[in-house]
Amino acid sequence: MTISTTPLPLSTFVMLAWRNLWRHRRRTIITLVSIALGFGLAVFSIGLQDSGHNNMVKNAINMGDGHITLQEKDYLASPANYRYIAEGKNLLQKLTQLKINGKLIPRITLQVLASTANNSVGVRLQGINPNNDPLRSLLNKYVKQGQWVNNADNRGLIIGSGMAKKLKVKIGSKIIIITGKKGGDSESHLGRVQGIFQSGIAELDKYLIISGLAFSRKFLVAEGAQQDKEPLTRIAIFLDDAKTIQSVKTLLKKNNPYPKVSVLDWQEMMPQLVQYIVIDDISAYIMQVFILLVILFGIVNTVLMSILERTREFGLLRALGLKRQYLVLLILIETLLLSLLAVACGWLVGGSIHWYVATYGIDFTSLIPEGTSFAGTFMDPVIYSELSAKRVIQLTSIIFLTTLISGIYPAIKASRIQPIEALKT
Amino acid sequence: MSLLKIHNVSKYYLQGEIKVHALSNINLDFRRSEFAALVGPSGSGKTTLLNLIGGLDTPTSGDIHLNRTNLTDLNEQALSQFRLFQIGFIFQAYNLVPVLSALENVELVMVLQNRPASERHERALHYLHLVGLDDMTHRRPSALSGGQQQRVAVARALAAGPKLVLADEPTANLDSENASALLDIMHKLAIEEQTTFLFSTHDIRVMERAKRIITLKDGQIESDNAN
Numbered sequence: 001m002t003i004s005t006t007p008l009p010l011s012t013f014v015m016l017a018w019r020n021l022w023r024h025r026r027r028t029i030i031t032l033v034s035i036a037l038g039f040g041l042a043v044f045s046i047g048l049q050d051s052g053h054n055n056m057v058k059n060a061i062n063m064g065d066g067h068i069t070l071q072e073k074d075y076l077a078s079p080a081n082y083r084y085i086a087e088g089k090n091l092l093q094k095l096t097q098l099k100i101n102g103k104l105i106p107r108i109t110l111q112v113l114a115s116t117a118n119n120s121v122g123v124r125l126q127g128i129n130p131n132n133d134p135l136r137s138l139l140n141k142y143v144k145q146g147q148w149v150n151n152a153d154n155r156g157l158i159i160g161s162g163m164a165k166k167l168k169v170k171i172g173s174k175i176i177i178i179t180g181k182k183g184g185d186s187e188s189h190l191g192r193v194q195g196i197f198q199s200g201i202a203e204l205d206k207y208l209i210i211s212g213l214a215f216s217r218k219f220l221v222a223e224g225a226q227q228d229k230e231p232l233t234r235i236a237i238f239l240d241d242a243k244t245i246q247s248v249k250t251l252l253k254k255n256n257p258y259p260k261v262s263v264l265d266w267q268e269m270m271p272q273l274v275q276y277i278v279i280d281d282i283s284a285y286i287m288q289v290f291i292l293l294v295i296l297f298g299i300v301n302t303v304l305m306s307i308l309e310r311t312r313e314f315g316l317l318r319a320l321g322l323k324r325q326y327l328v329l330l331i332l333i334e335t336l337l338l339s340l341l342a343v344a345c346g347w348l349v350g351g352s353i354h355w356y357v358a359t360y361g362i363d364f365t366s367l368i369p370e371g372t373s374f375a376g377t378f379m380d381p382v383i384y385s386e387l388s389a390k391r392v393i394q395l396t397s398i399i400f401l402t403t404l405i406s407g408i409y410p411a412i413k414a415s416r417i418q419p420i421e422a423l424k425t
Numbered sequence: 426m427s428l429l430k431i432h433n434v435s436k437y438y439l440q441g442e443i444k445v446h447a448l449s450n451i452n453l454d455f456r457r458s459e460f461a462a463l464v465g466p467s468g469s470g471k472t473t474l475l476n477l478i479g480g481l482d483t484p485t486s487g488d489i490h491l492n493r494t495n496l497t498d499l500n501e502q503a504l505s506q507f508r509l510f511q512i513g514f515i516f517q518a519y520n521l522v523p524v525l526s527a528l529e530n531v532e533l534v535m536v537l538q539n540r541p542a543s544e545r546h547e548r549a550l551h552y553l554h555l556v557g558l559d560d561m562t563h564r565r566p567s568a569l570s571g572g573q574q575q576r577v578a579v580a581r582a583l584a585a586g587p588k589l590v591l592a593d594e595p596t597a598n599l600d601s602e603n604a605s606a607l608l609d610i611m612h613k614l615a616i617e618e619q620t621t622f623l624f625s626t627h628d629i630r631v632m633e634r635a636k637r638i639i640t641l642k643d644g645q646i647e648s649d650n651a652n
Contacts, residue, residue, distance in 0.1 A: 012536050019524035313522060319481055321509025321537050323502060420481045423516065 013326070017333035021341075024306065031302045031338070036345035038295045039399050042288050043350030046395065047357060047385030049284050053277050054386055060273050061266050062134050063204075066105065066236035067245050068252065069269050070095075073262040075233070076269070081110045082182040082223045085261055088232035095235065098255055100248055102239035105133050108216035109233045113178040114159075114209060118168040123207045125177060127216020134238055135210065139197050146171040146195035154214055156194035160205030164196045171196065177209070179219045187222035191215060292402050299342075299406040303335055307410045314414055315422020324415040331414050335407025342403045343396055350395075357385035427490075428588055428621055429455040429478065434487030436473055436644075447473040448644045451487070455623065457588075460615045462635035463625045469641040471625035472593055478623070479512055479591045480504040492588050509537055513582025513590040513620075517597045520578040521566040527553060527577045528562040534585040545584075552580035556610050572603030576610065583614055590615075592624045596631055608634050 021028055061067055070091065072083040085091055088106060095104050108127030113120055128135055130149045139158070140148050149156040157175060159167075169175060171193055178188040191211060199205055217231060225231035239248060245265050252263045267274045307314070314327060361384040387395075431453040437446045448470045455461060463471045476482040478489060480496050489496040492511055499507055508514075521530045528549050535545035553562050556576035566574050575595055582590045592611070596604035612634055615622045624631050632638055640647040 009536065009542075012533075016522075016524065023524055316516070316520065317522070318505070319479070319508065319514055320534050321505050323505050326537075420476055423481075 035342040036349040039346030040349035051386035066238040068237040071234035089230035105236040115176045116167045142197040142199045157191040158195040158210040161198040162206035303410040315419040318419040328411045331411035339403035430490040432488045434484045459621045461637040465641035470644040513587040515592040517594040531581045552584040
C-alpha cells in the first residue's frame, strides 16, 4: 500500500470550512455581532483614551518645555537658580546650525518670591522671548486685562488672575521679584504688571509670572553669569514632527559641546505625566482583557457547539480516511475564517464609531468646563477619537489571535473523536 | 484468490468487570466480486465484524488480511490511509456531508486520495450516472430523498476505487422500491467494478439478492451458505 504524503488541496478545506460556518447562519451572525460590538466598544474606548492622552501630551509639551529640552544637567533632580547654561548664546547658535525641523526657544525659568506691599508669594518666573515663544499663542488668548509683553518691555510682567488676587495688584502695579543667591544673599528687581491672564489652570493662574528674557536674565547675572554670553536656564525645542524626537535627541547629544548641559525629552522632563498615562493605559488594558475574554468564551461556545453537533459527521469523515490533523486543520480554518469575519465586522462597527467620533468629537463641556486642567495641562472639553497605525495593528492582531486561539480547544476535541463511537451517535 | 481473510478473530469488551464476547474465533474468506450478507439478530456481532474489517476497530485477537495487508499490523494513521484507498463505506443513514453537493460528496474521498481535479470530477460524474443521479449532481443532501442519498453514498464508495465495500444496513431506512433499486445498482456495480460487497443486514430483500449469506449468532458463525 502506498501512503500519500502530499498535502491535500487547501481550497477544499477552505470551501468546506466556509460552508460549515454558514450552516447555522443565525448563530454565526450572532457570534459576529457580539464580537463586533465588543470590538467596537474597545476601539471606541481606546480611541478616546489615546486621544485624551495625546492631547494631554501635546498641551503639556506646548505649555511645558517642548519635545526636547536642554538644561543644566543637575537641574531636573535639584532645580536651583544657579543651575543655568552660561553659554546660552553660543549653544543656541550651535543648535541653529544643526537645522533641526522645529523651533529653538530660549527660556529662563527661576524660582522667585513675588512681593508687594500687601503680600508675598513664592512663584515661578518664566523669562521668554515674548514674540515667538509658544506660550504666547497658548496664553495670549486668556489675557483678560492689559496686554502681552514685548521685548522692549524690560520690566513688564504678565501674571495670572489668582496671583493678582493674592498680591492685590492690577495693571500698572509694581511687584518686587526677589531671588536667593547661591552665597545666601538675595537679588531683587522691580517689575510692573502689564497683563493679567486667566487660563483656568490653577498652577498657571496662581504661580506663574512671565517676563521678557532680559528681565529674568538679570537674576542669572547676579548669580555670576556673563550678560554678553546671554545665559539661559534652558532651550526648549518644539519639533515640527513629534515622531523625530529620538533622532533629534541623538543628534543633539552627539553635537552637544557642553558636558554640563543635558538633553532630555518630554518624557524625562515630565515623568509624572508618563506615569499617569501608563497607569491609565493599564486600567484600560484590564478592561480590554475582560472584553476579549467575553469574546473568547462566546467563540469557544459557538465553535464547540458546532463541533459537538457534527460529531457523527466527523466520525464519517474519519471513517472515510480523513486524518486527525486534517480535521484539526478544518476546524482551525473555520475559526480562521470566523476570525477574519470578526475582524472585518469589528472594524466595520469600531471603525464607524471611530470615524464619527474622530470627525465630530464628543462634547464633554457639561462635564469638563473649558480651561479645566488635568495633571497640570489643559483638558479639551470636545474629545476626538484618535487611533494610530500601531493601535490599528495591535487591535486587529488581538481580535484575530483571540478568535484563532479560541478554536484550538474545539479543534483538539474534534481530532479526538473516534469514528466508531461517533458513528453510533 | 482470496481478497479478505479473517483468521481466528475474537473481540471482547469490558463492561465494568464483566468481559463481553462480541465475536469469538471468526474465520472467513472472501473472493473478489462477492456479494455477501452478514445476517443475524441484534447483538450477534454483525456491526462489530464490519468495524473490524473496516479498520474502525481492532480485534482482541486474530488477524484480518485485506488485499495481502494485515490490518492488525497497522497503526491509526496507516489504518486511516488504508481505509481511504481500499475500503468503501455505506452507512445506514446520514452518510453524506450536508454542506456538499452530491457531486462534491462523491469527489470528497478522491480529494482525500489526492487525485487530480479533472480525474475526480470525471469519475464522480461517471458514478453518479451509474447510480442514476445525472440530473441531481448539484443538489445538497437535504434536497435528496433517502434513496437518492444512499445512491450518492454508493457512488462515493465506488468512485474511490476500493477493493471492498462495507455496507451497514444500507436499506434500513428505505422503502421497498428504493431499496430494490439500490440493491440492483450495487449488484450490477459489484460485477462491473470487480468489487466485493459485504452487507450487515436484517433486510430480507438484501438476503434474497446476496450470493452468500453468513449467519452470526452470539458472536460466532452459525452458518455460511451460498445463496
